[in-house]
Amino acid sequence: MAHPPLIAGLELGGTKCVALLASGPGDVRDRLTVPTTTPAETLAALEAALDRWSFDAIGVASFGPLELDPDHAAYGALTATTKPGxxxxxxxxRFADRYGKPLAIQTDVNGAALAEARWGAARGMSTHIYITIGTGVGVGTIVGGRPVQGVAHAEAGHMRIPRRRGDGFAGACTFHRDCVEGLISGPALAARFGxxxxxxxxxxxxxxxxxxxLVGLLHNLVTGFAPQRISIGGGVIASRQHLFPRIRKALDESIAGYGAFGGLGIAVGPPGLGDMAGPMGAIAMGLSALDR
Known part of the structure; x- marks a missing residue:
């Protein structure tokens, strides 16, 4: 029997990057984590790992925004991002030229959402959402089995929502101030509460x-995309599992029984892959490169 294809998966995050050699969540052969500093330093550290490995394809799941139009000259590059440099x-x-292997790239949250569909809590679902709350707020939206993509990939973490009465915090997003990312990301919480x-x-x-x-964001995602499930992970909420009953209750109250959306709260919870959703997103992208 032929061995399962081995993927060099690269999850590029705002705080850290992970290189993973794996065929899936049950078969991880090696792993390296490096801090996200300058592009030259960070990417060179990842290449040092890949140089030691034998693999069939490369999957990249990166923070964004990214240019994901395959006909664009800058396909696969970061566009105007909040990450300096x-x-x-x-x-x-860079990675395609160095290794000459099939490569597929997506945003980190879209990759995680696709991994959840392949191995995690969204198996069998065609329309679902993965949210990560950490250095930023990323929203991976899968509709009909594919990430939402128009003139660009969706950036719902930068959606603006109604503020709670009396909340005068200006917001911490360097682009939009009080978008969702500017209110509930890790840096936003630190700026808001000290x-x-x-x-x-x-x-x-x-x-x-x-x-x-967060529920302001969820309300808009539910009414905008009618997802079968919303999985929420990331460093801010990973150790706050006790918040999920409150989130589900507040979302049900916000939806107020409208249409078929009342009761969706039971489909809001942590990712089935836990903190491996992000790294497995990169593996899922590498497998998709071979599928093509």
Whole structure:
């Protein structure tokens, strides 16, 4: 029997990057994590890992925004990003040219959403959403089995939502100030409360604002895309599983029984792959390169 294809998966995040040699979540052969610093330093560290490995394809799941129009001259490169020094970096071409292997690239959250569909909590679903809340707020939206893509990939983490009465925080997004990312990402929580999200007390009143603002995003995603499931992960919420009942209840109250959406709350929860959803997104992209 032929061995399963081995993928060199690269998950590029705002804080750290992961290189993974694997065929799936049950078959991880090697892993390297490096901090996200300058493009030259970070990508060279990842290449040092890939240079040691034997693999069949490369999958890249990267923070964005990315140029994902295959007919565009800058396909596979980062566009105007909040990460200093990374705008214009051509991630796709760099790795394709160096290794000469089939390569597929997607946003980190779209990759994680596709991994959830292949191995995780969204198996068998054609329309679902993966959200990560960490250095930023990323939303991977899959409709009919494919990531939403028009003139660009969707960036729902930068959606604006109604603010809670009395909340005067200006927001921390360098582009939009008080979009969702500017309100509930890790850096936004630190700017708003003067303490990192990880250090906030489990049941502190700060989470009331967090739930309010997150549910504003969820309401718009539910009514806009009618997903079968919304999975929410990332460093901010990974250790706050007790928030999910509050989030589901607040979302049901926000939807207010409208149409078929009332009761969707039971389909909101953590990713089935846990903290492996992001790295497995890169593996899913590499497998899709071979499928092509």
């Amino acid at each position: 990374w705008t214009g970096v051509d991630v796709s071409r 303490i990192t999200g990880e250090a906030l007390p489990q049941d502190g009143p700060e989470w009331d604002l967090f739930v309010h603002d």
